[in-house]
Amino acid sequence: MERRKIHPEGPEFSRLVAGAWRWHTVSQDTVTKLIQTSLNEGITTFDHADIYGDHGNEEIFGNVLRKDPALRNKMELVSKCGIKFSSDKRPKTWVKHYDTSKEHIMWSAENSLKMLGTDHLDLLLIHRPDPLLNPTEVAEAFSQLKQEGKVLHFGVSNFTPSQFTMLQKFLPFPLVTNQIEISLTRVDSLFNGDLDLLMERETSAMAWSPLGGGKLVGGDREMFSKASKYNASYSQLSIAWLLQHPSFIFPVIGTTKPERISEAAKSIELKLDRQDWFEMLQWATGKEVA
Numbered sequence: 437m438e439r440r441k442i443h444p445e446g447p448e449f450s451r452l453v454a455g456a457w458r459w460h461t462v463s464q465d466t467v468t469k470l471i472q473t474s475l476n477e478g479i480t481t482f483d484h485a486d487i488y489g490d491h492g493n494e495e496i497f498g499n500v501l502r503k504d505p506a507l508r509n510k511m512e513l514v515s516k517c518g519i520k521f522s523s524d525k526r527p528k529t530w531v532k533h534y535d536t537s538k539e540h541i542m543w544s545a546e547n548s549l550k551m552l553g554t555d556h557l558d559l560l561l562i563h564r565p566d567p568l569l570n571p572t573e574v575a576e577a578f579s580q581l582k583q584e585g586k587v588l589h590f591g592v593s594n595f596t597p598s599q600f601t602m603l604q605k606f607l608p609f610p611l612v613t614n615q616i617e618i619s620l621t622r623v624d625s626l627f628n629g630d631l632d633l634l635m636e637r638e639t640s641a642m643a644w645s646p647l648g649g650g651k652l653v654g655g656d657r658e659m660f661s662k663a664s665k666y667n668a669s670y671s672q673l674s675i676a677w678l679l680q681h682p683s684f685i686f687p688v689i690g691t692t693k694p695e696r697i698s699e700a701a702k703s704i705e706l707k708l709d710r711q712d713w714f715e716m717l718q719w720a721t722g723k724e725v726a
């Protein structure tokens with residue numbers, strides 16, 4: 437599996453990232469297998485958020501690390517903070533909202549460490565742009581977490597270019613990614629400046645829902661002929677399409693089936709012809725380029 441620094445100052449990640457959003461829907465044994473299969477395939481980077489699985493998925497993942505602590509050195513852990521919603525586990529929250537206060541970022545990051553059974557995160561992201569985000573407070577929280585060695589790098593998710601640029605101005609170190617939705621069902625970031633800004637900053641996007649959350653695997657007749665040409669599955673073609681972008685997108689795959697992790701890993705080897713790439717874009721948008 438290809439590895440690459442997501443930003444010149446790090447961290448180095450596997451080009452495909454395994455996302456744990458849906459992992460509460462399978463057994464603890466399957467989660468162990470998902471981790472083992474990912475590592476065997478060279479997918480060493482795992483994407484979490486404090487809220488996944490009603491605030492439970494980090495703990496399910498952490499159970500595997502608590503059983504076999506040596507695994508921690510073989511992987512990179514990403515988590516997110518900043519969304520709060522009402523749940524039996526969070527009885528003081530009555531309305532879904534964002535919280536990027538220093539107090540919450542610090543608490544959430546430290547709680548993620550506890551749940552995941554680790555002493556540091558490789559990357560912490562602000563999950564969604566918060567209209568009440570105070571960049572000075574975010575900078576204070578990030579700086580303290582970095583200084584204490586609890587979080588090595590920082591980034592954002594679902595930010596617009598102007599939100600990214602604004603927050604960056606207040607930070608003494610680079611935001612190393614913007615994790616955004618990119619796939620053949622969601623191509624706007626190729627044209628709206630999202631990827632241009634990241635390229636200008638020498639950093640890369642992490643692409644969430646690279647298969648459109650599963651919508652892309654059914655395929656259609658044209659896709660079928662393309663798949664035969666490359667001797668690949670629809671999902672492999674869809675991931676290869678993202679990998680081909682010159683901004684070095686890191687797709688975050690979301691399957692809960694170990695064998696589909698292995699299937700996705702093979703997409704790294706596919707190189708699409710430029711015309712095939714554009715034909716896939718044409719299917720996605722329903723129109724020729726101008």
Ligand SMILES: NC(=O)c1ccc[n+]([C@@H]2O[C@H](COP(=O)([O-])OP(=O)(O)OC[C@H]3O[C@@H](n4cnc5c(N)ncnc54)[C@H](OP(=O)(O)O)[C@@H]3O)[C@@H](O)[C@H]2O)c1
Pocket residue numbers: 454455456457458483484563593594615616643644645646647648649650651653671688689690691692693696
């Ligand atoms: N930052 C954010 O705001 C944000 C938002 C959403 C997600 N994320 C991250 O992105 C990750 C991926 O999101 P996602 O789960 O929507 O990604 P995805 O890879 O686009 O979709 C995965 C879904 O597709 C299904 N699927 C059907 N056929 C498949 C095949 N051949 N290969 C692989 N999957 C197939 C999977 O089902 P099976 O499980 O049955 O394979 C699963 O339900 C999440 O885990 C999370 O880490 C981030």
